[in-house]
Amino acid sequence: LGSDGDDSFATDGDVARVALGAGNDLLALGTTRASGLYAGGAGTDTLRFTATDPVTLAGTATGFEQVVLAGNALTITGTLGTVGASLTFGAGDQQISVAPTGTLAGVIDLGAGNDALRLAAGATLNGTVSGGTGNDIATLELAGDRTLASTTLRDFETLATEGRGVLTLTGAHVYDQVLAGTDLGIASDSSLAATQVRFGGGDNRMLIAGRFAGAVDGGAGRDSISVSGGSATAPVAFTSIAGVEAFGMTGGYATIAGTAALGGIDLTGGRLVGLAGSTITAPRIAVGQGATFGSAGTVNGDIAVAGTLSPGASPGVMTVNGNVTLASTSTSLFEITPALADKLVVNGAVAIGQGATLQITATGAIRPGTSYDLVVASGGITGSYTNVLKSDTLFGFVVQRADRIQLLGQFLGDPRFSPQVSRSIAYANATLITQPATSTLFAALPSLLTASGTSDPRAFAQLTPEPYASATQLAVDHALTLTQAARSPAFATTRDEPGAFTFAQTVGQWHTLQGDAAQGSATARTQSYGFLGGLGYGDREWSAGAFAGYLNGRQQIGALGARTRADGIVAGVHGRYGADAGWGFSASLLYDGGEAYTDRTLLGAGGATARYNLHSWVSDLAAYYGLEVGNGWSLRPRVGITYVRTTREGVTENGGSAFALAVARDRHVAGFTDAGVTFARSEASDAPFRPFVTLGARYQIEGQRTDARAGYAGGGLGLTAIGASRAELVGTASGGVAYRLPSGLDIFATAAAQTGRDDHQETISAGVRLRF
Template identity: 25%
Template sequence: MAEQPAATHGQHQRRLRALAAALLCGTTLAVSAMAAQAAEDSIRILTLNTWLDRFKPNPAVAADFFIKGNYDVLTFQEFRANSTYARDLPGLMQAAGLGTYGTRQDNDVGVFSRLPGTFGAVTQGVIATYTKLDATVSKPQTIVATTHLNYFDPSTNRIGQAKALNNWAKGQGPVILTGDFNAGDVSERGLHSVSQQHLLLRTYLKSPSNAFYLDLLKQYAKNQTQLDAFIAQWKGKTAAEINAAQIPADLFADEMYPVTGNLPQTMNILKKQYQLLQLPNEREQFSPHALNDGSVTWPSHGEDATNVWASWHRVKIDHFLASRPFGKWWVINDDPADKYLGVIRDVSYVTNPDGSKTPMSDHEPVAHTLRWVGPQLQSYDDNGTAKTRLVWGKDASTFGEKGKEFFLSRNNMRDDVYLGQISDANGMPTLAGLTDAEKKTLLDCKSTDARFQQAIRDYCIDDHSFIGETRVADGGTVIVEEDAALGGEQAKLRLDGGSLRIAGTDMHVLGRNVVLEAGGGSLDIADASNAVGINKEISGAGNLTKLGLGTLLLDGTHGYTGETIVKAGALSLQGSIAASKLVTIGAGGMLGGIGTLGNTVVASGGTLAPGNSIGTIKVAGDITFEAGSKFEVEANDKGESDKVAATGKAILKGGSVLTLASGNNYAPQTLYKIVTADGGVTGSFADVSSNLSFLDPSLAYGANDVTLTLNRNDITFVDVGTTPNQKAAAAALESTGFGNAAYAAVVNLDEAGAQQAFGQLSGEVHASAQGLMMQDGGVLVDAATSRIGQAFGDATAASMPVMAYGDDGLELAPADTDRFALWTRAFGSWGSSDGDGNAMGFDRSSGGLVGGADAMVGDSWRVGVLAGYSRSAFDAANGSSNGSSDNYHVGINAGTRVGAFGLTAGATYSWHRFDTARSVAFTGFADALTARYDGGTAQLLGEASYKVDAGRFAIEGFSNLSYVNLRTDAFTETGGAAALSSQATSNDVTFTTFGVRGSTDVALGAVDATIRGTIGWRHAFGDVTPVSSVAFAGSDGFEVAGTPIARNAAVLGAGIDFDIVPKAKLGISYSGQLSNGASDHGIDAKLAVSF
């Protein structure tokens, strides 16, 4: 912290003199239980504000603490001029066997170090003393510095000093900055409890000229008017009166997030250039500190009661910071059992002769063992310029424990910046619109939230331009996800028995020179979907190994002379690696492109695939295909193909040639030269195959070449089809011959592609549409039978009123009126049917309006007519075809009741106007097809029922029979080679349904309602699999089957009718059919209103 206020400073000095005199009597140094010394890759550092050399008359009384701490570097603040600590403590620690400590003091800050290095100071804009420690085997040269920032309120001076520290660190290597920053992490001066705010108010009243205190009070006060009144009442009173004044209990609340005047501006600024190093238990919380909570460094536990700084509360102001971009590689590695590390409380006391204890300072000491977990950083000279080499090899501190792998990233993944601390150059927050909870949330350096991307770039993404080159050795692997992690484009990558792995899919260019040293190296493109190019040169005498499932792209001429081994994934060569003495394509590896190789061997399991599409690989030497190797050759219908052209010999020891043919206009026989060798061809390939089902490849060998021939084979299209529809369409298509574009395209497909093509070509949508229309006829059956039931007053039928003629013309009348009646009904339905392995599934929907008129004929028959309109739509499950139909309906219905027995009959006819659309698309062919044609559905229906009344319940068993015949006109689709013509077709189906209907009257509050339900079983027989007879232009005819109608289905229904107002009645009903693989659901609604 700062020096004590002037009012108490003299008292404090007198107390120090008394304590020192007492401690001088008989004090001895106990050096047992000394803390362990730090490892080679670590530094054990202490920082302490000495509170003006608290034990300056005789620092020996405090030496026991420093000796047992066994620190490598000790940093101090509030040293007095010519500090006795600096004069005496190094010798005492040396005498205790801790080594020889060099020292430096500048103003009130000083550093002791027993590690090799030099000392220096920062003097521009801030005072900081440092030791620059020499590099060790694994640990880089590192500056350990200390500073003591200004304690004045407000923070203006401190802010300037923080900026100066940032500017200084930018030009240095790794810096560890310690000290008394007079600034907290969560708040500038500590979050104030209510009691501390009371102290601030009383202090202000005693010195009302302090504008800063007044500004803070206004920010803390919950009621500004109440604060103003209290100040007006007590300003000018005596100190005793002010101390006794009762501050209103509700005037203040604990500060749970810093007010504007207490925002942590200083640390916000420092975090732009440094990362805060702290343990979880040292992290400040968003609430006032409790006494001795383990994260407070000022005031110390022993001096907490002496605090008279009204604007400062308990706070952690003594920090460890590590400069960026190196901070991510310094970690705290404390032994939890070591009492001399962390925020030190239990052992930071001097024991007096009388047994009492005196705190070391009004600050708690803070110490940590910091370990370097990054790569080695080596200095080297590059034509007179000092540069830094990053090395990952056996001498790196974590090489073994990390399995020789190191993830090199610019993202420091820091966890010390809260969203509310994202700030401008003066440390003031910049993110607008954050909730209180978000302000207290740590910045996630992996977040994809658009609001935080600039903050991530500013705080998380480090600058790696310090890297002059990267060297990977000793079997190590460096993993990167972006090229910039390796430094600027001038930074070389050196591989000497090491590997670079490119993870993820974001990095596509390795934009630097690669040097293969004697041990060679590997480039590992880990993700199979990623391709990474090198746009500069690969040089050196070592071998290059391609690893990983992804693709390495090589442009330009590369001068490395070692071997090239493709062990996994693909190497795509667009330039030249002719200087490489041997290229080996190993098992699981592939080499392609149009570049130039040296001597090349395709080993068993390896693949050579020339070209980017079709192209030629040139070999400056011999090309050898081992047994089990693969040679992939792309060919087209123009006679062009991939090729390997060698200046030496082609040595064929077996291996397979795989022909990947494309195009759709092959001649019956096409020839391709796939190998040429100036030095001659010896041996042969073991076999040759093709990706096309209907073209057979063969090979012929000449003295200097190998020729591939593709011939049309005798496999029929029908042999490839797997379903009846596929086979039927295949046979018809094959009858068209090469003159049909679809035929020519299918010839060039593999088996799976041909099966897909036949399925699309079959035109099954036309047959499926017929089945869907036959099922939609059920709406008319339900309307006809339901109305007859209403007319006879069946309790199980809907009780909605109808329009009938009365004395004054048309009027609303009960459904069972014996007068001439008019009725209407709106309906809608939707459903789906699964495919049966032959035809695909379809989704369907329908909606419309039907109405009618009926009257009594004789004493017991009701006879009527009906008419309506509906529109149906249907879509294939795979989206390849769809259609719709406009439907116009007419019909008659009649029925009678004899006691409990009922009989209903009827006939309907529907006209259909079909519109269909199909999309046929497969490799080498695409067609869009439409059709419009007419059809008609005739339907005969009959139902018998028997009703039983059971109290307030009415139950009716029923059975009905419906015969449906659908005829469609002949038509021809509009489109290309896939267009179908259809003959007039006819399909008929009979449906039988057995079930039970029931109803009951209920009261819903003050509203009377009737609830109805139906359950039954429907069976279909006849043409349940609809069929259309179709043909391509010039082909044989074939039959295609549509989505089948379910033979057995459960029938469900439910409805309710109720009065919504005295003269209006609403009826809503649901009907459904459920079967294995199909479902249909319908809703209809009726509204009757009288005027």
């Protein structure tokens, strides 16, 4: 029929055969069952079915570019379209069904409207179909396995399947929803993005070898999801899962963003991650070797791990309402950043098998002294990790307690730090291990860091008991002051006949002990003063006496912000024998009953104080030889030995600081030998003005260095500090003058100094002596 012009042919029924010409032709059929052969020819041709009831195309219609359905429903049992040719349906909500014997060919566009395409099992689609605009649905009936390429059906909002078998999707599919009445698969290197995948009432499977993004509802029946695809950069991304009885992974990478209610989870490979805010519920979650499971949300159920448990999500907190069992082959992987760490919170019990591994990876340096709770279990923890692996850049250690496992950031030393500071850092790190989770020490640890987060050497130096070690030197100073006083003119008499005498004198002293740079001790500066008075009996050749008084000393260590005050009663007995010419001897036994008070400043952590006994016993022996040199003058060489035993009482500091020390009791022995020569008026001379000068040296036999042992926060007495030390050899010089009054009253004054390497002292004294 027709010509090369635009022809139209219409009939209320059907026609057996129609062949249109080259124009833009119209063929209108009023039948509801078209069984003929219809050829549109060249041009843009339209096939119109004018019946308002559903139409069945049992014949063959080719060469048409447009199909118009007055009844909006067409079932194809024959053939419609031409391979490679475009075919557009008119606007409206149309239903196109391709029967098992039917063929739909060409590039099909269903046009505007909410259209429905149904492909029966056995139907042939030789081309592609676009749903066009509107809310469109494509339904595939399966009688076995079938593959659907993403290019076959386009622009459909809903994909539905019915029948039996697996519909495997290839390419990149995007739908608002998938209504699956059969099994659904996603091929490798393929993807499906669907807001919702909803299965029907059967026992359905979802097989994901590629990528998926969306929610899954298993519906009724026993449904399962099996994942083997996805990667960390392009994961299988579930927004939620409901009504699925079994979830398994053999490989790949999958995430759950929302709520997942599952009958069970069995991971034999791959990695499953619950994102922050997610909730995964399953009676039992089995993580096999080669598989990894972790969450930054909540997991309701028991977890048995033979593979890798990775709490958090770079990093985050994983909360488990159930029990966690870590098998011998398991690895628990935690990520640490300077600000945050992965954390496993178990509202249940944790059991760790022999051979289990804890692996910690760090991004950046963690802040020293910071405590990270890695595992917290309300039901307690049994067993422990056999292997702990951490990167070389992570300076910290793992502590296991009854209900938690912690990572404590250690303080890092520096080769430039002194031994004193290095010992303090080592003690702090060791003490952190022993602390309970509620220890106040953790809150104080930031005060030990510089602004850049490194260990502060000054703060660690202040933690040591160095002020107590140096306080022993203050006691030794007092002892030597007493020795000098006992050897002074006050303890002798000029009587020709034996008789009683009395004396009194005051003393003052300044001493600087430089710090030991090699050990890291600080300079200590001491000021002392006191008063002595006593009674004696004797004559020019011999005398014996006893005295008492007090000494008051102040020691300051500026670098540490530490101060020690030592006050106390002193007493002693003294005897001497000697003529103006020849040998002479003296001996003293002295006691210092000092009580000390030490006040330490701690950087950013307040201060600490302590009051304690600081007692010394002193024994001193000296020998000299008097030589008369004429004109009432004498030369007197002298040698002596002095021993000081100082006992510092053990004490616990006050002040409320977490770094308050418990200081061990200490007994220190210092031995000295000295020699010198004195040029002075002879004792036989009656001259009232009696100057003298002495030059000499003193050598310390033992006890140059003082130390103290202490501890804080229950860490034991393992923190050792070295105090300021004395020079082994010092030069001494002294000079003075005495004046004898006719009444029997002598007035005298002396000044003395000693100097050695990093050891300098000055002493002055003045007094009176009265013969009865």
